[in-house]
Amino acid sequence: MNLRWPESQPVLGGDPVALRSWRASDVEAVYAACQDETLQNFASVPSPYTMADAEEFIALGAVVWREHSGVNFAITDALDEVIGAITLQNFVEVELTCEVAYWVADFARGQRVARRAVELTALWGHEELGLEQLILKIQRENTAALAAALAAGARPTGLTVDEEHKGIVRNYSIYEI
Template identity: 30%
Template sequence: MTTPPPGPVRLEAPGVVLRAFGPGDVDDLRAAFVDEEIARWNPAPTGPDAIGRFIASRNDWTDADQASWAVAGPEDRLVGSVSVHKIDRDQGDAEVGYWTAPWARRQGYAVRAVTTASRFAFGELGLRRLYLFHAVENGGSCAVALAAGFRHEGTLRESYRYADGVHHDEHLHGLLARDLGMGSDR
């Protein structure tokens, strides 16, 4: 397994760019974090310097435990976020997380971003398995996971307390490097 570089590597795929977060993303981040769907399922930064801390944390890969990107559309406008985090070097796996801004939903950005980040995780980082969780009620996230090739592996009962304070059942999805034709067949 390879250690991630100290900060975001720009990745391009048809119709999507994964890049570092920048000062030009601040207004879009503010708008995204107050969106009801994002706030329901993702912890949003709070406080006066919260956006700056969010940007700095996502752009800092020096601990080698995460790789995060701003997801941008063709005009370089922020349309979402994708992360490969909780990187476990010993096990060769990591968790994937993502969200899509309300102005960019149902346009395929999340699927393309998750697929691009997964290929980076398998190819550049040498991971062998990725997994993701989402609340059972979050049908949009389930659709993204399945379209990106992640297989539904099970349901975890009352496994995570979301921003609403309720422990929701979650779906677990997994993707192996070989599912994308990468890595070993073992």
């Protein structure tokens, strides 16, 4: 079995939370969101985060889609403004698996945005792309990320992994959806 990559990256969901491909005009929103301390602490983004980092991240979206090595979605609100990011990465095609990572801009938190984004990607990943399993690696102390994952239907695998993040080895619990 292979994954079924559509020709173009889809738009998922709709009002009030949609997922779409990145646009060059999203750069300011990404730059601003990535200044947040919580995001800097838990998400895999460069520190300090520059405009060049935001431009690179946005440009990467088209590249990974073309190569079938990832799916980078902007999370947007009813006005099509960026309020977060959710990324499918580290695909293992033979196992039909990938990892999911996400962040929500500080001003948009607490409104079930991450929960909806995980639900939408999991549904599309299973039903359309043909994934068997989407993996979420969450640090024990990241209460918000864990709550969002569980609310979206993720289950603990019982496995953990140590990985270096910004110069510190951290322990991640592995969840699946």
